[in-house]
Amino acid sequence: MSNSKKSPQADEKGITVKKTDDMPEWYGQVVMKSELADYSPVRGTMIIRPYGYAIWQKIQDYFNARLKELKVENAYFPMFIPESFFAKEAEHAEGFSPEVAWVTNKDEDSGERLALRPTSETIMYDSYAKWIRSHRDLPLRINQWCNIVRWEVKDVKLFLRSREFLWQEGHCVYTTEEECDKEALMMLDEYVRLCKDLLAIPVIPGKKSEKEKFAGAKWTSTIEAYMPDGKFLQSGTSHNLGQGFAKAFGITYKGEDEQNHLPWQSSWGFSTRLIGALIMQHGDDKGLVLPPSIAPIQIAIVPIVFKKDTAPIDEAHKVAKELESYEVKVDDREEYSAGWKFNQYEMKGVPLRIEIGPKDIEKGQVVIARRDTGEKYFVKRGDLKDKVEELLQDIQENLYSKAQSNIDENIVEPKDWNEFVKAAEARKVIIAPFCGKEDCEDIIKEETKGANSRCFPLEQQSKDLPEDCTCIQCGKPAIGYAYFGKCY
Amino acid sequence: MSNSKKSPQADEKGITVKKTDDMPEWYGQVVMKSELADYSPVRGTMIIRPYGYAIWQKIQDYFNARLKELKVENAYFPMFIPESFFAKEAEHAEGFSPEVAWVTNKDEDSGERLALRPTSETIMYDSYAKWIRSHRDLPLRINQWCNIVRWEVKDVKLFLRSREFLWQEGHCVYTTEEECDKEALMMLDEYVRLCKDLLAIPVIPGKKSEKEKFAGAKWTSTIEAYMPDGKFLQSGTSHNLGQGFAKAFGITYKGEDEQNHLPWQSSWGFSTRLIGALIMQHGDDKGLVLPPSIAPIQIAIVPIVFKKDTAPIDEAHKVAKELESYEVKVDDREEYSAGWKFNQYEMKGVPLRIEIGPKDIEKGQVVIARRDTGEKYFVKRGDLKDKVEELLQDIQENLYSKAQSNIDENIVEPKDWNEFVKAAEARKVIIAPFCGKEDCEDIIKEETKGANSRCFPLEQQSKDLPEDCTCIQCGKPAIGYAYFGKCY
Known part of the structure; x- marks a missing residue:
């Protein structure tokens, strides 16, 4: 390896901090040095670089194929929303008012x-009111991939929090509450599957508490990932919106009985935040570690060239x-050394690296290095x-089970409030009976310095609670066991 | 067919105007009734409905596959652009200033x-200046799919003109002018191929005049489609931006000579306007006619059911x-009559319809109806x-050659200015020698009530002009033959 071989950028150092020592600093370095994303000159916004966007595109391709199966169609609605539209659904308007950015030009009409x-x-439901006439038009299932603006974010955390981000939002309309419930949970299940099959991330599906539910929803379900630093990351949500929006926007359908009825609505979404989960969940001190199913490059082949x-x-x-x-990807560039290339593909989390030198050819073999172990x-x-x-299958499974172990090993069921506070401080996955009340949740958050309820897990929904089960904090009757923890 | 079978919407009439009688009215009806798009409550904007978005998605899938071949990578940059960025490149700033919409919140920093x-x-080149260091980083080829805002549009023409639309924009950086020229034209050639292979639209590739070129570009190339009403539709452009942006944004690379150099840049784009071209080019009095390569439904199968x-x-x-x-798509819905379904699939431009009745089963046959003829x-x-x-192949070819004939039959080479004006009035495809000067172009536009130069066709670029060839309007020396016509 001669000295004339140079890196393309001045900064060719690897990650300079251990993941366990300083996760935020580690995270920032990994995102930047693996070229997933970059800061932008506009405060609060980010740039998704080609390597990061390739991951997003794989998520889109996977999910678009699923949507087709599920008879959900993609569409595109305007980015501009008239002020009066927010006001139509009071809770929704209140929930989003601090986040909204406005255009200087007003609507001329x-x-x-x-x-x-x-x-x-x-903006979608205004059109739905025009398009839906009869029960024959239902269910209506539409999804949109688009950019979203939430201005309250000041300090960008790449992929995790930014003023502008990319997402998908599905918006469906049904004749009955039962169907709406069923399909809203079906979409949550799709999210669980996407996280497992593509991202090798185990998530906990569950229902949000009253305080944490979506502004305007009847109920909100969520998938919660648990990061190696002990913080949860909400990674997708699916809501039964009830009939409130239908009422506000005048969406009705004529039933088989020839009468007008209010339909039920759901909405569901995940964003580029999933890429943040992916990075934190699997990365190590050398950089990114990507599951084969989502890796833009699954195998990097590096020929080792001696003496021309x-x-x-x-x-x-x-x-x-x-x-x-x-x-x-075959990397046969002459201007970089094999060692430099090895570091690059490790930094970029490529699952398998194949090395081929003259000796390997003689022996009829190749050398395969796996990134995860x-x-x-x-x-x-x-x-x-x-x-x-x-090996690719094994890496996919290994990453998933490592992440699952991280949850399993950190689950704590505190006996009392004192233990709860300690577990929250230690950033555990806390499971405890909860009354679900907003004021109690406020106290929990305050006394634990930031922990709140993540969800009432779906798996317990059918089980009966013990009769005298009381809330771990306030001692009033519990409505279920909930997961608690700190979060991103 | 019993009377109880009803349409899902009140308005089940077909297109009520002939394409040749009133093309704008016909166009609006086709877009709305085939459910490609809809008007939005926000002035100047539109909604792309699922059937229209499926077409856009097919264009995206096709073009993404091509981009991968050509080593162009997708990325995503912020939608927000600081005001000072425009000012850096003077021509660019001037060109876009009337179109820009602003956010009420200013950048805090x-x-x-x-x-x-x-x-x-x-916004992209600001990052390019950070990312590009060495000649080894070039060529850099990045594309972005995103929404675009141009506020000057007041009255929306669905797919053709709206305040917000979707597009792709490619932005590449090269070490030499030659490479930049070559690849900018290569991308134009990709556009020609996309229009032919997917949309069955023949387009004329050529270079724009000085007046019509992109604000800030060295030269602009274009693909021009010719619509059945005799108006041109600019359907995509590819620019050699020269070194002006590199200078303005401080993009330099260290060459093999260890010196800093200014690179050359190209950009190229097409938008959802292509869908407008598709509709106008092939549609007929019954509605949409879609080429099989782009049709979201290629074959509709309608079973004819008698007596249960x-x-x-x-x-x-x-x-x-x-x-x-x-x-x-099998349409076995019981609540709609076969006749109603036939009309629907004709309106939606489905290339083939297969009918199957009891008699057909007896005879071991099906009935196939082709939409184009x-x-x-x-x-x-x-x-x-x-x-x-x-049949699908034949439809694809038939639609293309019909559109090509429409160009061929309308090409006129006027002998003098008088003939030129008449040809412009008759909305012909005019080919004539042109000086290329801005003031002459202004006169042409004024005297023809709207016709201007569409392009200097690429096919003539290598040919020599006759020695004493003079501009059809001003009589000064011509720089080439150009196409002229009215346009959208």
Whole structure:
């Protein structure tokens, strides 16, 4: 490796802080150095760089395929929302008012101020009222991929909090509450599956407390991921909106009885925040660690060239051809050393690296290094495809079960309030009986310096509570066991 | 067909005006009644409904696959652009200033006003200046799919003109002018191919005159479609931006000579306007006519049910199974009559309709109706797949050549200015020698009541002009033959 080989950027150092020592600093470095995203000159906003956007695109492709199966259609509604639309649903308006950014130009027809969408319920439901006439038009299932603006964010946390972010928002309309409930939970289940299959992230699905539910919803369900630093990350939500929006926007349908009825509505969404979860969940001190299902590059092949012997380069391309059903990148650039390339692909979290040197060609083998454990394998060329498939599957499963263990090992069921506070301080996954009241939740948050209820897990919904089960904080009757913890 | 079968909406009439009689009215009706798009309550904006968005998604999928081939990566930059960024490139700032919408909140750090992007050159190149260090970082090729705001539009024309629209914008950086020229034209060629392969629209590729070029560009190339009403529709552009933006934003790279150099830049884009071109180009008095390559539904299968004999429904699903490599929809809804369904799929431009009645089952056949010509075929079940493939290909080619004929039949090369004005009035495809000067172009536009130069066609770029070739209007030396016409 000669000295003339240089890095493309001045800063070629790896991550300079351990993940366990300073997670926020580690996180920022990983995002920047793996080139997932960058800060923008506009306060509160971020740039999603190609490597980060490729992950988002994989999430979109996966989810679009699921939406097609589920007969949800994509559409696009204007970003501008007339001020009066917010006012139509009182709770919704109150919930979003601090977050809204406005355009200086008013609508010429109505003279109204126009907001940049913080969410699209109101602008969509105005059209729904026009489009829906009969029970035959239901269920109506529409999704939109778009940018969202929430101005209250001042200090950007890349992927986690920014004034502008990308998301999908689904908005469905049903004739009955039962169907609405069922499909809102079906979408939450889709989110659980997406997190597992693509991102190798185990999430806890559950219902939000009254205080934490969406502004204007009957109930809100959520998927909660638990990060290695002991904080929860809300990663997607699905709401039964009840009939409030239908009433406010005049959405009615003529039933088989020829009478007009109010329909039921759901909405559900996840955002580029999922990429933040992905980074925190699996990354290590060398940088990003990506599950094979979501990795833009699944296998990096690095030929090791000595004394201008280009045989390894030819071999690398042959191997790439054999593995063309995967996302493979051959890095045969001459101006970078093999060592520098190894560091790069580790930083970028590429699941498998294949090294091919002159000796390997002689022996009819390649060297495979897996990113998650660092293990190296000497693999005969004849076994290559099988071994790659096996390793990729194993990495996917390993990352998931490691993350699951992190939850399992941190679950605590405190006996009393004192233990609860200690567990919150230790950033545990707390499960405890809860009254679900807003004022009690306020006290919990204050006394634990930030912990709140994450959700009432879905798995307990069908179980009966013990008869005299009382809230861990206030001692009044509990409505269920809830998860608690600090959060992003 | 009993009377109890009703349409889902009150308005079940077809298109009430002929395309040749009143193209704008026809266009509006087709877009609304085929449910491609809708008006929004916010002035100047539109809603892309699921059927329209499915077309946009097909365009995205096709083009994303091409971008991957061409090593262009997708990314996402903020929608907010600081006011000072526009000022950095003077021509660009002047070109866009009337179109810009602003946010009421200013950037807290700089105190600057923030614009909603009318195009993203400036916000992207600010980052490029940070990212690009060495010649090894070039070429840099980034594309972004996003929403764009141009406030000067007051009256929306669905898909054609609106305050907010969707587009892709590619922004590349090169070491040499030659490479930049080559790839900017390569992208224009990609646009030509997309229009042909997907949309069955023949377009004329060429270079814009000085007056018509992009604000800040060295040169602008364009693809021009010619609509059946004799007006051109600019359908995509690709620019060599020269080095002006690089200078303004401080983008430099260290060459192999270890010196700093200014790079060359290109940008290129097309928008949801393409869907407008698609509608106008192929539609007829019954509604939309979609080329098979872009049709969200390629084949609609309608079982004809008499007296509760459900055999045709089973048969329809069998046929759908056989044709599953296509986008097939079986419409077995009982509440709508077969005739109503036929009208619906004609309105929506579905390329092939397959009818299956009890008699057809007896005879071992289906009836296929093609949307473009209205022809009907009785096809033996054994020949079905081959016939479908043949018909879909034939429709795609037929629509393209019909559109090509419309250009060919309308090309006029006027002998003098008098003939030119007459041809412009008759909305012809005018080809004439042109000096390319701005003041001459102003006169042309005024005297023809709206016609201007569309482009200097690329195909003539290598040919020599006759020596004494003079401008059709001013008589000064011509720089080439240009196409002229009225436009959208």
